[in-house]
Amino acid sequence: MGTTQLEPVPEPKYQHLKTVIGEALDSEFAVGEILPNERELAARFGVARATLRQALEQLELEGRLQRRRGVGTTVAPPRVGVDVSTTQHSWPGAGDDGWQSLDSSVDVPPAAVARTLETEAEERVHIVRRLRVSHGQPVAAELLYVPEGSVPRLTAIDAPGPARARSVLRELHRLSLDGQDRSVELGSARADDAKELDRLPGAPVLVVTTRYLSGGRTAAISVATYRADTCRLTFGDSVDLVMAS
Amino acid sequence: MGTTQLEPVPEPKYQHLKTVIGEALDSEFAVGEILPNERELAARFGVARATLRQALEQLELEGRLQRRRGVGTTVAPPRVGVDVSTTQHSWPGAGDDGWQSLDSSVDVPPAAVARTLETEAEERVHIVRRLRVSHGQPVAAELLYVPEGSVPRLTAIDAPGPARARSVLRELHRLSLDGQDRSVELGSARADDAKELDRLPGAPVLVVTTRYLSGGRTAAISVATYRADTCRLTFGDSVDLVMAS
Numbered sequence: 001m002g003t004t005q006l007e008p009v010p011e012p013k014y015q016h017l018k019t020v021i022g023e024a025l026d027s028e029f030a031v032g033e034i035l036p037n038e039r040e041l042a043a044r045f046g047v048a049r050a051t052l053r054q055a056l057e058q059l060e061l062e063g064r065l066q067r068r069r070g071v072g073t074t075v076a077p078p079r080v081g082v083d084v085s086t087t088q089h090s091w092p093g094a095g096d097d098g099w100q101s102l103d104s105s106v107d108v109p110p111a112a113v114a115r116t117l118e119t120e121a122e123e124r125v126h127i128v129r130r131l132r133v134s135h136g137q138p139v140a141a142e143l144l145y146v147p148e149g150s151v152p153r154l155t156a157i158d159a160p161g162p163a164r165a166r167s168v169l170r171e172l173h174r175l176s177l178d179g180q181d182r183s184v185e186l187g188s189a190r191a192d193d194a195k196e197l198d199r200l201p202g203a204p205v206l207v208v209t210t211r212y213l214s215g216g217r218t219a220a221i222s223v224a225t226y227r228a229d230t231c232r233l234t235f236g237d238s239v240d241l242v243m244a245s
Numbered sequence: 246m247g248t249t250q251l252e253p254v255p256e257p258k259y260q261h262l263k264t265v266i267g268e269a270l271d272s273e274f275a276v277g278e279i280l281p282n283e284r285e286l287a288a289r290f291g292v293a294r295a296t297l298r299q300a301l302e303q304l305e306l307e308g309r310l311q312r313r314r315g316v317g318t319t320v321a322p323p324r325v326g327v328d329v330s331t332t333q334h335s336w337p338g339a340g341d342d343g344w345q346s347l348d349s350s351v352d353v354p355p356a357a358v359a360r361t362l363e364t365e366a367e368e369r370v371h372i373v374r375r376l377r378v379s380h381g382q383p384v385a386a387e388l389l390y391v392p393e394g395s396v397p398r399l400t401a402i403d404a405p406g407p408a409r410a411r412s413v414l415r416e417l418h419r420l421s422l423d424g425q426d427r428s429v430e431l432g433s434a435r436a437d438d439a440k441e442l443d444r445l446p447g448a449p450v451l452v453v454t455t456r457y458l459s460g461g462r463t464a465a466i467s468v469a470t471y472r473a474d475t476c477r478l479t480f481g482d483s484v485d486l487v488m489a490s
Contacts, residue, residue: 012446015436026356058433058447079430086480111271182480184429185324186449186473188303191257201257202303204431204449228431235331235427235480 014054017047021055025064025075035065035073061204063229069200079232082132082139084208086182091212092130092144092222093169099142102129103161104168109145109221116211116218117147126151128165131196132224139231140208141193142224146172150219175214182210184233193225204228259299262292266300270309270320280310280318306449308474314445324477327377327384329453331427336457337375337389337467338414344387347374348406349413354390361456361463362392371396373410376441377469384476385453386438387469391417395464420459427455429478438470449473 021041035041042052056073059065066076093101106124109117119125125147132140148154151171159167187207194201210222226233266286280286287297301318304310311321338346351369354362364370370392377385393399396416404412432452439446455467471478 012436015446054447061431061433061447061449063430081428183326183477184451184480185308185477186306186431186451188306191260201260202299202306204306206429206431206451232428232430235429 013047014051014058017045017051017055018058020045021059022064025059029075031075031077033075034071035075037072060229066229076229079230080135080137080139081234082134082226082231084182084184084226084233085235086180086210089177089180091169091173091175091177092128092142092210092220093166094173098134099130099132101162101165101169102131104128104165113145113221113223116221117145118217119147123147126154126168128168130165137230138197138227140224140226141196142222145221145223146219150175150214172220175219177212177214177219178216179213180210181213182208184208186228187225189225197225197227199227199229206231206233208233258292259296259303262290262296262300263303265290266304267309270304274320276320276322278320279316280320282317305474311474321474324475325380325382325384326479327379327471327476329427329429329471329478330480331425331455334422334425336414336418336420336422337373337387337465338411339418343379344375344377346407346410346414347376349373349410358390358466358468361466362390363462364392368392371399371413373413375410382475383442383472385469385471386441387467390466390468391464395420395459417465420464422457422459422464423461424458425455426458427453429453431473432470434470442470442472444472444474451476451478453478 029035036044038049038052042049045052056065060067063076063079065073067073090097093099105127107127108114108122109119109125109127114121114123117125125145128144128146130142130144131138132142146168151168153174154168154171185207187205189197189199189201189203189205191201193205194203199205206226206228208224208226210224211218212220212222274280281289283294283297287294290297301310305312308321308324310318312318335342338344350372352372353359353367354364354370354372359366359368362370370390373389373391375387375389376383377387391413396413398419399413399416430452432450434442434444434446434448434450436446438450439448451471451473453469453471455469456463457465457467
């Protein structure tokens with residue numbers, strides 16, 4: 001495992017190439033500019049196509065490059081910081097939190113969500129779909145799972161999508177919010193989310209899961225899928241800091 | 246962009262397959278068990294190898310499967326929650342924070358780090374390497390950048406690696422910590438980090454960047470690379486919650 005290893009690991013070829021390309025991106029290319037094709041790049045840097053492709057893939061993971069079908073590889077703009085701190089306790093949809101309600105349905109949640117909500121097997125819950133827009137771009141798609149028990153006064157609603165979603169949120173806001181916790185992990189974009197976020201299905205995404213607690217139990221769970229290519233998730237603290245982005 | 250799109254997007258083939266395999270993992274396989282090879286799996290589920298591979302790749306991104314050279318594809322244990330909240334203000338290395346100091350060197354930092362530290366071009370800074378171990382496994386490798394100006398009383402040290410690293414941290418602790426902020430983004434494992442974390446170079450990782458502020462300026466920057474396959478980063482809040490993991 002080499003935890004006390006002090007000698008630097010020799011740098012693999014594609015990693016050196018990555019550094020060289022990174023410097024070229026800084027000095028020669030503008031944001032949005034289309035890179036020469038793989039054949040030309042491989043010739044310019046004197047490397048095999050496979051090595052080049054490995055370096056490009058990693059620069060894409062790191063948010064330096066974007067690859068789009070039918071366009072080619074372009075220089076990515078710097079990632080935008082999106083605040084996901086939990087310093088302000090509030091229910092989803094309370095105040096202007098940058099999220100748009102899309103619609104709401106009733107369905108059986110995924111097994112992991114059902115376990116945390118402590119709902120019965122096959123028990124259906126409200127599922128509110130929301131979209132977070134930042135600087136005019138969709139940055140996250142959310143599924144908010146709300147069990148029947150959290151919104152007992154909600155009556156049957158025939159209103160269209162967004163109005164129905166807002167009714168569920170309004171009922172949820174009647175509860176007192178006792179606390180919330182949040183986690184971030186790597187995931188892959190589901191087909192729905194990919195479409196909303198203008199990504200390819202299966203692309204790596206950052207999944208932010210939030211538990212909202214009320215009366216000693218989990219009253220709702222939010223599973224939000226953030227674009228990993230354009231977003232940097234920021235967590236401030238009690239001191240008021242402006243993150244240089 | 247379809248932000249008001251209400252019809253569900255038709256589920257692609259590999260996504261349905263992913264659900265089916267996910268269910269099989271829950272019901273038929275134990276954690277650590279090796280899956281049948283791709284040919285057998287493709288035959289069992291009646292799909293093309295390419296479709297199967299796409300589904301397996303995404304289950305790997307989501308932390309359900311692990312693929313290791315020379316072993317094959319195994320069922321991954323659930324991801325472990327690793328606390329990265331900033332509710333406690335403290336300098337790196339203050340108290341028992343789960344990090345081990347490895348060594349310290351003096352070198353020119355990456356351009357983005359230099360900009361935030363406001364150091365001169367080509368100005369060298371102290372770089373402390375640390376490793377975070379959780380449940381006996383390395384979960385994160387950190388590079389902590391400390392400019393000369395933050396540790397002015399540090400004298401030339403000939404001590405071996407870890408002692409030298411601790412000297413830098415000890416001097417840093419003399420400053421008053423006025424605040425810190427943190428961000429999480431997707432990255433790819435550098436060769437050094439990959440080795441420490443027992444991953445392949447270029448594997449997707451979660452990069453946690455922390456700015457430590459003192460006297461109106463950035464006194465140090467930590468860039469910590471977390472394993473994305475085994476870790477879920479947790480952010481609690483002021484309410485004391487135990488995250489079910």
